[in-house]
Amino acid sequence: MTAPVGDPSAEAARVTEEILHDTLHSPRRGVVVDSPPGAGKSTLVVRAARELAAAGEKPMVVAQTNSQVDDLVKRLAKEDPRLPIGRLHGSDSPPDPALSELPSVVLSSSVGDLAGREVVIATAAKWAFVKDVPAWRHAIVDEAYQMRSDALLKVAGLFERALFVGDPGQLDPFTVVGADQWAGLSYDPSASAVVTLLAHNPELPQHRLPVSWRLPASAARLVSDAFYPYTPFRAGTGHEDRRLSFAAAGDGSAHDRVLDLAAESGWGLLELPERRTVRTDPEAVAAVATLVRRLLDRGGRTLSEKGTAALTADRIAVGTAHRDQAAAVRSALAGLGVAGVTVDTANRLQGQEYDVTVVLHPLSGRPDATAFHLETGRLCVLASRHRHACVVVSRAGVERLLDEHPSTEPVQLGVTVKFPDGWEANHAVLAHLNERRVRYRP
Amino acid sequence: MSTTLESRLAALRGSAPPRPMDARTLAALAANPGCGRRALLDAAGVDKGAVAEHLGRPAPFGQSQFSIVRGNAFEARVKADGCAELLRLLCERLGLPAPDEAALPDLSAVGPAGRAERTRQALEEATAAGGWSLLDHPMLRLEVAGSAVHLEPDAVVVRPDGRWTVVEIKSFPILDGCADPAKVGAAARQSAVYVLALRALAERIGRGEPEHTVVLVCPKDFSNLPTCAAVDVRKQLSVTVRQLTRLTRVEDIVSELPEGTTFDLALDDDRRTPRRPVEELAAAVDAVPAAYAPDCLSVCELAFHCRARAHECGAVEALGRGVRGELGALASVDEVLAAAAAGLGGAWQADGEGSAPAEHVSGGGCGVGGGTDAHGYAEDGGDFGGGDFGGGDFSGGDRRDFGDDAVTWRLREAARLRAEALAGTAAGGRA
Amino acid sequence: MSLIATLARMEALREGRARPLATVRHRHLSERPMVFVPLTTAGEAGAPLGALFGTDREEPTLLVVPQPRDRDLRFAFLAQLAQGMLPYLEGYADDVDVEVRKGKDPETGEPVEVERELCRDAPQLLVPNGSGVRYVRLLGRSMRFRRTAEEAPDEPYPVPSRVPLLGRWMTHFGERALTPGSCLLVSMTDLLSRHWASGQSGLEDQHLGALLAWLDPPPGVHGSEAALRAETARDERGLLECPPAGPATDPAFDNKLLAPAITRYDAGLSGAERAVRDLVGSQLRPTWDHVWRGLDLLRELPPGDRVAARWEGDRWSYTGHRDRLRAGEPPQPKRDDAVTAAAKLVRRETDQVRLDAHEALDDPLVMAERRLAGEAFAGEVVAVEMAYSEGRSPRPRPLVSVSTHDRPHVEPGTRVFRRLAGKAQEAQVAAAEPGLVVVRLVNQMGRGRVPAEGTVPEPGDVVCLTAFEHDPRPAAPLPPPEETPWTHGGPPGEAAMGASAPDPHTAEDYL
Ligand code: SF4
Numbered sequence A: 001m002t003a004p005v006g007d008p009s010a011e012a013a014r015v016t017e018e019i020l021h022d023t024l025h026s027p028r029r030g031v032v033v034d035s036p037p038g039a040g041k042s043t044l045v046v047r048a049a050r051e052l053a054a055a056g057e058k059p060m061v062v063a064q065t066n067s068q069v070d071d072l073v074k075r076l077a078k079e080d081p082r083l084p085i086g087r088l089h090g091s092d093s094p095p096d097p098a099l100s101e102l103p104s105v106v107l108s109s110s111v112g113d114l115a116g117r118e119v120v121i122a123t124a125a126k127w128a129f130v131k132d133v134p135a136w137r138h139a140i141v142d143e144a145y146q147m148r149s150d151a152l153l154k155v156a157g158l159f160e161r162a163l164f165v166g167d168p169g170q171l172d173p174f175t176v177v178g179a180d181q182w183a184g185l186s187y188d189p190s191a192s193a194v195v196t197l198l199a200h201n202p203e204l205p206q207h208r209l210p211v212s213w214r215l216p217a218s219a220a221r222l223v224s225d226a227f228y229p230y231t232p233f234r235a236g237t238g239h240e241d242r243r244l245s246f247a248a249a250g251d252g253s254a255h256d257r258v259l260d261l262a263a264e265s266g267w268g269l270l271e272l273p274e275r276r277t278v279r280t281d282p283e284a285v286a287a288v289a290t291l292v293r294r295l296l297d298r299g300g301r302t303l304s305e306k307g308t309a310a311l312t313a314d315r316i317a318v319g320t321a322h323r324d325q326a327a328a329v330r331s332a333l334a335g336l337g338v339a340g341v342t343v344d345t346a347n348r349l350q351g352q353e354y355d356v357t358v359v360l361h362p363l364s365g366r367p368d369a370t371a372f373h374l375e376t377g378r379l380c381v382l383a384s385r386h387r388h389a390c391v392v393v394s395r396a397g398v399e400r401l402l403d404e405h406p407s408t409e410p411v412q413l414g415v416t417v418k419f420p421d422g423w424e425a426n427h428a429v430l431a432h433l434n435e436r437r438v439r440y441r442p
Numbered sequence B: 001m002s003t004t005l006e007s008r009l010a011a012l013r014g015s016a017p018p019r020p021m022d023a024r025t026l027a028a029l030a031a032n033p034g035c036g037r038r039a040l041l042d043a044a045g046v047d048k049g050a051v052a053e054h055l056g057r058p059a060p061f062g063q064s065q066f067s068i069v070r071g072n073a074f075e076a077r078v079k080a081d082g083c084a085e086l087l088r089l090l091c092e093r094l095g096l097p098a099p100d101e102a103a104l105p106d107l108s109a110v111g112p113a114g115r116a117e118r119t120r121q122a123l124e125e126a127t128a129a130g131g132w133s134l135l136d137h138p139m140l141r142l143e144v145a146g147s148a149v150h151l152e153p154d155a156v157v158v159r160p161d162g163r164w165t166v167v168e169i170k171s172f173p174i175l176d177g178c179a180d181p182a183k184v185g186a187a188a189r190q191s192a193v194y195v196l197a198l199r200a201l202a203e204r205i206g207r208g209e210p211e212h213t214v215v216l217v218c219p220k221d222f223s224n225l226p227t228c229a230a231v232d233v234r235k236q237l238s239v240t241v242r243q244l245t246r247l248t249r250v251e252d253i254v255s256e257l258p259e260g261t262t263f264d265l266a267l268d269d270d271r272r273t274p275r276r277p278v279e280e281l282a283a284a285v286d287a288v289p290a291a292y293a294p295d296c297l298s299v300c301e302l303a304f305h306c307r308a309r310a311h312e313c314g315a316v317e318a319l320g321r322g323v324r325g326e327l328g329a330l331a332s333v334d335e336v337l338a339a340a341a342a343g344l345g346g347a348w349q350a351d352g353e354g355s356a357p358a359e360h361v362s363g364g365g366c367g368v369g370g371g372t373d374a375h376g377y378a379e380d381g382g383d384f385g386g387g388d389f390g391g392g393d394f395s396g397g398d399r400r401d402f403g404d405d406a407v408t409w410r411l412r413e414a415a416r417l418r419a420e421a422l423a424g425t426a427a428g429g430r431a
Numbered sequence C: 001m002s003l004i005a006t007l008a009r010m011e012a013l014r015e016g017r018a019r020p021l022a023t024v025r026h027r028h029l030s031e032r033p034m035v036f037v038p039l040t041t042a043g044e045a046g047a048p049l050g051a052l053f054g055t056d057r058e059e060p061t062l063l064v065v066p067q068p069r070d071r072d073l074r075f076a077f078l079a080q081l082a083q084g085m086l087p088y089l090e091g092y093a094d095d096v097d098v099e100v101r102k103g104k105d106p107e108t109g110e111p112v113e114v115e116r117e118l119c120r121d122a123p124q125l126l127v128p129n130g131s132g133v134r135y136v137r138l139l140g141r142s143m144r145f146r147r148t149a150e151e152a153p154d155e156p157y158p159v160p161s162r163v164p165l166l167g168r169w170m171t172h173f174g175e176r177a178l179t180p181g182s183c184l185l186v187s188m189t190d191l192l193s194r195h196w197a198s199g200q201s202g203l204e205d206q207h208l209g210a211l212l213a214w215l216d217p218p219p220g221v222h223g224s225e226a227a228l229r230a231e232t233a234r235d236e237r238g239l240l241e242c243p244p245a246g247p248a249t250d251p252a253f254d255n256k257l258l259a260p261a262i263t264r265y266d267a268g269l270s271g272a273e274r275a276v277r278d279l280v281g282s283q284l285r286p287t288w289d290h291v292w293r294g295l296d297l298l299r300e301l302p303p304g305d306r307v308a309a310r311w312e313g314d315r316w317s318y319t320g321h322r323d324r325l326r327a328g329e330p331p332q333p334k335r336d337d338a339v340t341a342a343a344k345l346v347r348r349e350t351d352q353v354r355l356d357a358h359e360a361l362d363d364p365l366v367m368a369e370r371r372l373a374g375e376a377f378a379g380e381v382v383a384v385e386m387a388y389s390e391g392r393s394p395r396p397r398p399l400v401s402v403s404t405h406d407r408p409h410v411e412p413g414t415r416v417f418r419r420l421a422g423k424a425q426e427a428q429v430a431a432a433e434p435g436l437v438v439v440r441l442v443n444q445m446g447r448g449r450v451p452a453e454g455t456v457p458e459p460g461d462v463v464c465l466t467a468f469e470h471d472p473r474p475a476a477p478l479p480p481p482e483e484t485p486w487t488h489g490g491p492p493g494e495a496a497m498g499a500s501a502p503d504p505h506t507a508e509d510y511l
Helices: A008-025 A041-054 A066-079 A097-101 A149-158 A193-200 A217-227 A254-265 A282-297 A323-335 A376-382 A398-403 A422-434 B003-013 B023-028 B036-043 B048-054 B065-078 B080-094 B111-129 B181-205 B234-256 B278-286 B303-312 B321-326 B333-344 B347-351 B372-381 B386-391 B404-423 C003-015 C071-090 C130-144 C163-176 C188-195 C208-215 C223-232 C251-266 C272-299 C307-326 C338-362 C364-372 C494-498
Strands: A030-034 A060-063 A085-088 A105-108 A119-123 A136-141 A159-166 A206-208 A243-246 A267-272 A300-304 A307-310 A316-320 A342-345 A354-360 A386-395 A437-439 B133-136 B140-144 B147-151 B155-158 B163-169 B213-219 B226-232 C034-040 C048-054 C061-064 C096-104 C111-119 C125-127 C185-187 C376-385 C399-403 C415-420 C423-433 C436-441 C462-466
Touching: A008 A030, A008 A041, A008 A206, A030 A193, A041 A066, A041 A119, A041 A136, A041 A159, A060 A066, A066 A085, A066 A097, A066 A119, A097 A105, A136 A149, A149 A159, A149 A193, A149 C338, A159 A193, A217 A267, A217 A376, A217 A386, A217 A422, A243 A254, A243 A386, A254 A267, A254 A282, A254 A386, A254 A437, A267 A282, A267 A422, A282 A316, A282 A323, A282 A354, A282 A386, A300 A386, A316 A323, A323 A342, A376 A422, A398 A422, B003 B234, B023 B147, B023 B181, B023 B234, B036 B048, B036 B234, B048 B278, B065 B080, B065 B163, B065 B226, B065 C251, B080 B133, B080 B155, B080 B163, B080 B213, B080 B226, B111 B133, B111 B140, B111 B147, B111 B155, B111 B181, B140 B181, B147 B181, B163 B181, B181 B213, B181 B226, B181 B234, B278 B303, B321 C003, B333 B404, B333 C003, B404 C003, B404 C364, C003 C223, C003 C364, C034 C071, C034 C130, C034 C272, C048 C071, C048 C272, C061 C071, C061 C272, C071 C163, C111 C307, C125 C130, C125 C272, C130 C163, C130 C185, C163 C185, C163 C307, C185 C188, C188 C208, C188 C272, C208 C223, C208 C272, C251 C272, C307 C338, C338 C364, C338 C462, C364 C376, C364 C462, C376 C436, C399 C462
Parallel strands: A030 A159, A030 A206, A060 A119, A060 A136, A085 A105, A085 A119, A136 A159, A267 A386, A267 A437, A316 A342, A316 A354, A354 A386, B163 B213, C034 C125, C125 C185
Antiparallel strands: A243 A300, A300 A307, B133 B155, B140 B147, B155 B163, B213 B226, C034 C048, C048 C061, C096 C111, C376 C399, C376 C462, C399 C436, C415 C423, C415 C462, C423 C436
């Protein structure tokens, strides 16, 4: 893919204008926007909500999780403190207490109480219980690729038209029960809402936010090539615009060397000797914790278009594949006296942004690769949360693991093949990381 | 392929004529790519079925003549009348008007190489002519690790715009638009090999555009009327390409084998009765590292043999690939049970009927258990002989911490909770 | 597979016989199930070769198609199958309870009482293995769109009456079998492997003979040896001593015996039909016996407390299908519309959650798996501290400290539940540290300021708390199909009408 030329801000602004124009004026009932990591999805949602409200349209907003809804409410209230917002919530899932401090926000578990609000925001699950109300003229559906088709089916009757925004590269929705019998149907209930929507409405205008403002130039290309091969994007900043540096020089340890590599090139791989381990591989977990500790101890500083800042604990995240791994890292960090660093699984890190991330490779130490660990979206989430650098910790041998993974997947007729394949994407990322590898023997 | 390797492989095969690789064997490379045994035997053209038979553990599958008859009859029906029905279906699927006529070049020639050459000519002419052509059972050539493999797809269609489409005719039905996903997957992997061969050919002759979407022709519903479906094989293509490049590692496997290893069955003068002593053959087979998992039972002729070996070694994989996930470096059933029992004070043994500890120890020449990794650890950690685990003392020493404590803790917990529940003393549940 | 189940398999491997995975029976077993063992013809879609079926272990009905490619013979087989099975399947339809529920008057919308019938029991179809379940679906699909001579006088190949009806029942049973925990149609391998761990993999458990060999090995024989024998032992003719449990046959049987016998039948030789019949019967009978043997083993387990409640779901399913038939509705379409598909998916998900919770609550061994997974914990109450909610009328919110060996994945604020007099009492985790969890009880303590007797555990009590709900909440409603939104293609129209059109016929039909 050739890199697009021209000013990224101007390009992004042009696309945003087109999206807003289609949202307000398109004769079609929907607009679909693909947003790669950090391309300004939330900004777009907030902006669209305000413009629709300003046009007297009183939109409803659908998000997927309660925390996504709470975040949107906060952002919207901050951007426009006078906009009357309604936050609809479930009776046993109370919203973030911070919302009740916001004067422009009314909270209720009943949609009737929110009738006069300019914007009403709730999760898809909550909207699904709303009935016997006149349809909204406009809706905004956030994280639409993570929404399952059946969830959209439950709420689509509530609105006449909608703006669907989401990131196609993140984790797909799933089900724990068999859904094979509907594979290949345009409305397969276990598929993503956008897949169903476009299958039935191929004429809908589709846009793509072209610039990632989060990912540094060192990451945008790799993430774009590995995870968005047919819909490339670029970084909004140049190689010189972002800089990570440390006040203290490295002590020569493998940890410090990989941090220096990452500071310089945006990526680093700390490779432990090959071995089959449990998920909560103590050596790998300890290495992750030590890396975080060193990041803080060495007085990291970030320079970016936003200015310079100290690299503080809240700007660092650790990403894992499993919950028990996250728990192990948390307690290892606590053991090193580190507090305030976010440690979570890929599922929960979706949509979040940090300056530096430390990732425990999903395939590290495993006896085999499984569909779960190979899922493209998981690696994509983990590799695309950072503004400056990403350090991956892994046992050696992942490449062999990938090579030995049996590829005897069943094929369902009529199901569009999803690209990229997790297996290929893993190889691509690994190849890139291998050039920035520091071997470490505990 | 270097000549030394070729001669080594020939020696491994022995006196038997080579079983040439075909699309099926190439596609099957992806079924268990971690298995060196299979890779080597296939590369050497050894008849795995015959080996398994002589080892006294014949392959668990066969084919019923009913399905063979049915398959042939269906293909004949689809190709009747100069493949008119096939072309009509294809065009319908592609959304194109059916051609009034299509060329059906005669592809007959002597021997696979001759047929491959004839196919090349026909494809070149057909593409140059710019009309519709249908090649019935063409012969394609693919270089695999330096030697030529001949492949025979059911048909290849050349379109006026120069595109080539692989057609596979299968006798499993497409019922209400769905077909058995496992069978479609197998067909897709097989077709990917054909597409690969076509790509190589197109490159050689400098024209033609092989498509990565193949067409599957199957009986519709419960009838014998054909219907077709398009299958995108891009994923299978990339998998196959990668597996083919990995075939070179056969060289490494060969170099590790003891001098004089051969899978020769030493057929008698009747060319049927094997005279090779079974233990000798078994030793030769077992000299090649394998990676048995239960999935082998449906894909590999040697499965019963490898399963028996895996059981002898107490390899945990014999219970399913997935069980390893929570066992860390513990590779044998005995190690796992010992680790679990340590927490119970031997409770499970009290519970069993005085079964003696099994004698086999992991490691040492089992040749199972995920190929290189299971036993590579001994060098790495330096302290993991299988027998180490018997005592259940996991805390002492300067044993490096690979999470084995975590594994052991969970195993002990699992054993404790299980024993409590079975004894009826557990909290929760109905108790 | 959970670690506890892995361990059980390893124990089985070492001991040479299956080990329990459950202490109670988690599936309903009918007192009078119908066992159905079908065989199919290799290479043909839905061309039955024969079947053994019936409710009497000693007297199964044997049906055989001597030439599976002959349409008339196949129809005759299906007609006899319908004749044999329908009385059983329909036999529970008229014995009903009447339930009174609150509902709405369809016209005025006023609340009214609605009477609904619920069949007091339902039939249960047992097949040997998972492919048997899929084969029932396939047979159902092959029959339900057929037309009888009465329905369609111009039909070139009418089927005997009642065949389409059997197709609809089989379709319904096959579809219901996809619901987690349902019991209208179950396979013996699923039933057995749910309750016992063999010393082999799940894949190998699909072989009914091998699985039973682990459960019930001959004296002095190790399970793996018995299983191997079941899988591979062949007699002097080269036939498997334990034929596959169907519907696929042993290729060696096809090639060596069946094919020549069918050829003789085609040639019109006397006694040939009888010979095919005996051959097919000989392949079916061992499996028939195996299914009943499995049933014996299962019946030794006491049923779980919540099994009957789930069977009620099956009874509703059965009653619902009965009602649709009586209302003269057309056969189930070939593919679901958007709303039906979504409704089924959501139902199955809810049922899966419910089944998982039920099994854990019914069975300490299953609960043990959830505890090990950090989804529940058990231990002794070491302290109870009375506390109250804020507000005008403070309610009891006692803090209960539980000492536990378990390591639950809970943090302050996590909702947890414990069983109390048949209901779930909710609590909130107030503090969690290794070995100790403090929870605050929040309900089920009566109306007063003082908790009702026995609603708060006391020090020394052993409690088990789960981080999962005991009865999942009902899912949000879906729109009716005629209100399918534009995002999903709008209401199903003409296309759906065509979905139940009969299959095309060719003169020769099957090859
Ligand atoms: S059966 Fe044996 S040789 Fe065949 S793939 Fe499995 S382990 Fe390898």
